[in-house]
Amino acid sequence: MNWRDGAxxxxxxxxxxLAACGDSPTDAPAQGLRLAEVLxxxxxxxxxxxxxxxxxxxxADHGPHPRFRSEWWYLTxxxxxxxxxxxxxxxxxxxxxxxxxxxxxxxxxxxxGQVFLGHLALTDVTRERHIEAERLARGHxxxxxxxxxxxxxxIEGWRLASAQKSFLPLRxxxxxxxxxxxxxxxxxxxxxxxxxxxxxxxGPDNASYYYSIPRLxxxxxxxxxxxxxxxxxxxxxxxxWSTSVLADEYxxxxxxxxxLDDGRDLMVFQLRRRDGHADEYDQGLLxxxxxxxxxxxxxxxxxxxxxxxxxxxxxxxLRWRLRVHGDTLIVEAxxxxxxxxxxxxxxxxxxxxxxxxxRRVGSxxxxxxxxx
Numbered sequence: 001m002n003w004r005d006g007a008x009x010x011x012x013x014x015x016x017x018l019a020a021c022g023d024s025p026t027d028a029p030a031q032g033l034r035l036a037e038v039l040x041x042x043x044x045x046x047x048x049x050x051x052x053x054x055x056x057x058x059x060a061d062h063g064p065h066p067r068f069r070s071e072w073w074y075l076t077x078x079x080x081x082x083x084x085x086x087x088x089x090x091x092x093x094x095x096x097x098x099x100x101x102x103x104x105x106x107x108x109x110x111x112x113g114q115v116f117l118g119h120l121a122l123t124d125v126t127r128e129r130h131i132e133a134e135r136l137a138r139g140h141x142x143x144x145x146x147x148x149x150x151x152x153x154x155i156e157g158w159r160l161a162s163a164q165k166s167f168l169p170l171r172x173x174x175x176x177x178x179x180x181x182x183x184x185x186x187x188x189x190x191x192x193x194x195x196x197x198x199x200x201x202x203g204p205d206n207a208s209y210y211y212s213i214p215r216l217x218x219x220x221x222x223x224x225x226x227x228x229x230x231x232x233x234x235x236x237x238x239x240x241w242s243t244s245v246l247a248d249e250y251x252x253x254x255x256x257x258x259x260l261d262d263g264r265d266l267m268v269f270q271l272r273r274r275d276g277h278a279d280e281y282d283q284g285l286l287x288x289x290x291x292x293x294x295x296x297x298x299x300x301x302x303x304x305x306x307x308x309x310x311x312x313x314x315x316x317x318l319r320w321r322l323r324v325h326g327d328t329l330i331v332e333a334x335x336x337x338x339x340x341x342x343x344x345x346x347x348x349x350x351x352x353x354x355x356x357x358x359r360r361v362g363s364x365x366x367x368x369x370x371x372x
Contacts, residue, residue, distance in 0.1 A: 046100025063148025088350030114139030252370015
C-alpha cells in the first residue's frame with residue numbers, strides 16, 4: 001500500500017475493514033463498514049491531521065498513532081543467495097481506526113477501535129514466481145498490534161520486532177504454507193524525514209507524517225517449495241501516518257525505492273493526474289554519505305518504456321526511464337507478474353536498476369496503483 005501517502009494505505013486498509021468489535025473473540029462482526037463511511041464525511045471527524053511540521057520523537061514515533069485514522073509499517077527487501085539466486089520480500093502492516101474517540105476498555109481487550117491488515121509477499125526471480133498473502137484482524141494483543149518500545153508489529157504470527165532493547169536490529173519472521181521468511185535487519189543510519197522535515201504533502205490539503213530508513217543490512221533465510229536458502233541484501237523501511245485521503249483528480253501513483261551500488265539510496269514517487277499533467281506534489285528523497293536531501297518535482301522525471309498485460313488485461317508499466325540530478329537510470333521489473341492479488345489489487349515487486357547501456361547498478365522495489 002502500498003504507496004507512501006495516507007490515501008493509498010487508507011484505501012487498502014479501509015476496503016477490508018470490518019466493525020469487528022464484539023465483546024468476545026467468538027462474536028461475529030457486528031456489521032460491515034462501507035468504504036465511504038471510513039474514507040469520508042463523519043468518519044474523519046475528530047481525528048488529528050498532518051497539517052504542520054512536528055519534530056519526530058523516537059522511539060515513540062516507531063509505534064502507533066491512534067489519533068490519526070490510518071498508518072502503516074512497510075518493509076521491502078532485495079536479497080541474493082550465495083549461488084546468485086535473487087529474492088524479494090515485502091511485509092506491510094496497516095492500522096485503520098474505526099473511530100476517533102478511544103474505545104472504553106472492557107478489561108479483556110476485545111472491544112477495539114483499531115483494525116489491522118497485513119500483506120506479505122515473496123518474489124523468486126530464478127523461478128519467476130511471486131506469492132502473496134493477506135491477513136485481517138482486530139486490534140487485540142493475541143491477534144494484531146504495534147508497540148513502540150521495545151518495538152514490535154505483528155498480525156496473527158507475522159512479526160517485525162526489535163531483536164534487542166534498541167530499535168535496531170529488527171527481525172522479520174513470517175510463514176505461510178508455500179513460503180516463509182526469517183530475516184535480521186541492521187543499520188546505523190538515522191531515520192530520514194520525507195517532505196518538509198517529515199511533513200509529506202500530496203496536495204494543498206493532503207499530507208502525512210513520513211520517514212524512511214533505507215539500506216538496512218539484511219541477512220537470514222527464505223523458504224520456498226524448493227527448500228530453505230540463506231540470503232543477504234538490503235531493506236527499506238517506511239513509516240507513515242495520516243488522516244486525509246487522495247483527491248479525486250488523481251488516478252493513482254508510481255513509487256520507487258532504490259538501493260544503488262555506489263552507496264546512494266533513492267526514493268521517488270509521482271502522482272498520476274487524471275488530466276495527464278505532471279503534478280507539482282511529486283517528490284523524492286536522496287540519501288548518501290552526506291545525509292538526506294529532499295527532491296522536488298523538478299528534480300526528476302519518470303517516463304514509462306514498456307507495458308505488460310496481466311491475466312485481467314490490466315496494463316502495467318514495468319520499465320521506466322528515471323532522470324534525477326543529471327543521471328539517467330533504467331528501472332525494470334525483475335519479473336513481470338508481481339501483482340498483489342489481494343483485496344486491493346496493485347503491483348508491488350522487486351526491480352533491477354541499470355544504466356541506459358544495460359549495466360546493472362542497483363535494485364529495489366516499485367509500487368504501481370490505480371491501473372485498470
